[in-house]
Every structure is written in C-alpha cells, then in structure tokens.
Amino acid sequence: MSAHRTLSCITPPFILTRLLDSDNHAIRDAALSTLLTSAQLRGERGVRSLIAGALVTPGDGRRSIFDCRHSTFLPSATLVRSEGEADVADVSVNQAFNGLGTTRDFFRTVFQRDSIDGRGMRLLGYVHRGRHYNNAFWDGQEMVFGDGDGEVFSDFTGSLGVIAHELAHGVTEHTAGLEYHNQSGALNESLSDVAGAMVTQWFLQQTADQADWLIGAEVFTPNIDADALRSMKAPGTAFDNKLFGKDPQPDHMDRFVELPDTDQGDNGGVHINSGIPNKAFYLLATGIGGYSWDAPGRIWYESMKASTATTEFQGFADITLRKAEELYGTESREQQAVKEAWSGVGIQVSTTPTLRRQ
Amino acid sequence: MRVSLTTHGGLAAAITRQLPPRVADTDQLSPEVAAELRGLIDAVRGDPPGRPDPAARDAMTYTIVVEHGPEPTTLTASDTAMTKSFADLLDWVERNAA
Structure with a gap:
C-alpha cells in the first residue's frame, strides 16, 4: 500500500494528530500521509519538527514503516505498512516491522515499559535509506536502516539485535539521557x-x-x-x-x-x-x-x-x-x-x- | 583534481574507522565524468550543510577532501544534516571512487 500523495491540506496539525489515533487504518494513514506531504512541500525544518512532535504523541507503540526508496531525505519516504496490517512483499519492511514489534513487546512484557518514552510513543522505521548505505541509526525520533552495499554489509533490518539496539537508543534518551561521547x-x-x-x-x-x-x-x-x-x-x-x-x-x-x-x-x-x-x-x-x-x-x-x-x-x-x-x-x-x-x-x-x- | 572520502561513526564505527579513504582522480576520468564531478562539488560549496542533530545515535559523518589548487577544500556532512547536493556528491564518489 502506498500513502504518498502530493496534495496540500488546511487541516490543523492538532486534528491530524488526533486522527493518527483513529482505529480506522485508512483514516490514520491518510492523516500521516498528509502530515508528511506538508513537510515535503514546505521543506522547512520547523514543519518537520512539528510533525515529529505529532508522531511521538501517545500511540500505544503503534508501528509505521516507511520506504525511503534509496533517498536520504526522510520526509519524502512513503508509508508502506502500519500497525495491524499484513505482511507486504518487501522483506525489509516486514523485518523492520516485526523487529520493532518484538522489541516493543519485550520492553512491555519484561520491564512494563510502554514503548520508547514509557508513554506509548509511536515507532517509526525507515528502510532502504540511501544507496549502498552501511548503517542503521536513531535520529532522535525515528529508526533508519540501510540496505548495505552488498559487498561487506547486507540489509541491516536482517538483524533483530540491530533493530533493538536502535530502539534502545530512544529508551536511553528518554531515561538517563547519557551524553554521546x-x-x-x-x-x-x-x-x-x-x-x-x-x-x-x-x-x-x-x-x-x-x-x-x-x-x-x-x-x-x-x-x-x-x-x-x-x-x-x-x-x-x-x-x-x-x-x-x-x-x-x-x-x-x-x-x-x-x-x-x-x-x-x-x-x-x-x-x-x-x-x-x-x-x-x-x-x-x-x-x-x-x-x-x-x-x-x-x-x-x-x-x-x-x-x-x-x-x-x-x-x-x-x-x-x-x-x-x-x-x-x-x-x-x-x-x-x-x-x-x-x-x-x-x-x-x-x-x-x-x-x-x- | 583529487577527491577523497572518509567515513566516520555509525553502528559499525569500529570497522569504518579502519577502512582507507576512497579516492577519485579526475586525471583518470573521461572529460564528461570529470565535469560532472566538478558540477557536484560546486553545488555543495554553494549549499552549506545544516547542523547535525545532537540527539542522533549511530549516525555517520562524511568528509570529502577536494585537492585542486594550492589549498584543499574539505566538505563535511552527517546523516542527520545531509543536503541534497552533498547526498548527490556522496553518491557519485561512492559509485566512482576506488
């Protein structure tokens, strides 16, 4: 499924944020797509921060996986799988979706922690970032995975440990906040x-x-x-x-x-x-x-x-x-x-x- | 003109820091490809990078050194502050440098 569209919208962000919590997948995906499309159109860092804020509102740790289609510009990525939706054809998407879900369930079951922030923060995963990208990282709001160059490294979503590693950076940020040096x-x-x-x-x-x-x-x-x-x-x-x-x-x-x-x-x-x-x-x-x-x-x-x-x-x-x-x-x-x-x-x-x- | 790329940080930082720089030399490129590279470098020079997000973890940083004329030019970017022009240059270097 693709929710990437190029349209403008005058719906206030707080309403779109509320729609993100809808039980109806179509409504939720449309709201998310609209928020992302607005950022793409305006290309403003402020807009991106606004969306990031909207997306980290409590959401019971719902997962959203985006396909970067080998771009390094995350706002242009396409939403390809949301919580409650079945497997898609893209293995990387499913691996990211399942890995984030396992990690979320681990923290919930073992430590009684509700997602990254303890308040149900949404889990946003981006796959196929860049070309031959040998890395995975946490950008402060989202988890991003490369495909590897195919020579030394392969798809980073293939490792549950790597997915959990990146999500855990978010948990650390929301607890100890350990300085990164x-x-x-x-x-x-x-x-x-x-x-x-x-x-x-x-x-x-x-x-x-x-x-x-x-x-x-x-x-x-x-x-x-x-x-x-x-x-x-x-x-x-x-x-x-x-x-x-x-x-x-x-x-x-x-x-x-x-x-x-x-x-x-x-x-x-x-x-x-x-x-x-x-x-x-x-x-x-x-x-x-x-x-x-x-x-x-x-x-x-x-x-x-x-x-x-x-x-x-x-x-x-x-x-x-x-x-x-x-x-x-x-x-x-x-x-x-x-x-x-x-x-x-x-x-x-x-x-x-x-x-x-x- | 000689262009070299070094990469730092990332989840595999212990590995990437031990890899040698990747280098492209315009003397060994066709005139068309060399011109393409010069255009990409000029675009980066006119498009200053943003500030890396301090909340990022495992992000990589990239240093591209352009040796041409008396003083080398150093261009840098990180995964969380990547302009399109730098991304295009990085993609070119990764495809063409040895």
Missing part, C-alpha cells in the same frame, strides 16, 4: 547492545549460557570473514581480517582505548570502549545463570533509569550494586554477582559514591 557515550552504546542481546535471547528463549552474545552477526555478507559487529562475551574477537583489521574493543579497563572526542575518534570511542560494560553484563548474566532479561536485565534497566547524562562506568557500576541490593537484598546472590562481574572488567564497586574518572 567518552565514557557516558560508551555506556549509552553498551546499553543498546545489552538491549539488542536481551531482545534476541528473549525472542529465541535462550538462557545466558545458550546465547552467542554477538551483536549484528547477520549484517555481513557471506563473503566477509567476521562473526559480528561486536562480541559481548569476548570483546575484541568479533572480527580479524585483512579488509578491516582486528576488532578494537577492549574487555577490561586495563585496555581502555583513549580516543579524541571527535567524529574521527568515534566521539571518544563510544563504539570501542562499550566492550567493557558489555563484558560486565555478560559476566553478570552467566554468573547468575538463567535468562539474561530476568535479574541481570532488571538490575541494568533500573540502573539506567537511575543514571544521569554524565554517568560513567564507575558510577553506573556503583548504581548496579545499589539496585541489586534494593531488588534482591544485601549480600544476595545477585548483588555478589554484580560485584564479581564488574571486578572481571577491572572496576571495583561499592555503595558509596566514587570520584569520576579523570
């Missing part, structure tokens, strides 16, 4: 990887011991000698090949990688040093045993909600110890496992505040 940024990245792993394991009903703890194993083409983008079980071992070298992720504070807080330095290595808290979560999950989303996931999720924009590794680790105590008791098995997990990556935890790392 240096340690707070690496923690932000790690929380998304943790969500990606938990959602995948929840979908497959795998215990911590059964899971592979790989992030993005599905995004490489068969030509590429790489296990995944990252390994939470063994950071630094996800790939090692002639084309793009060895996985640079550290698995311990002794190997923390100092990088400049620039685009070239990955904002202080946010995708590099995330290996350290990733490994800590893996150690916690396997230390406690069973399903990662039970006690380990609950401790991490509550700690994320208790964190601030500038929380770093040590601060987060200390929060997890406190949360384990609050949730499971002083010197409980879970709290002991938290201590051991952080110790395994070179971070000693205590319930008294510590100074920030210089």
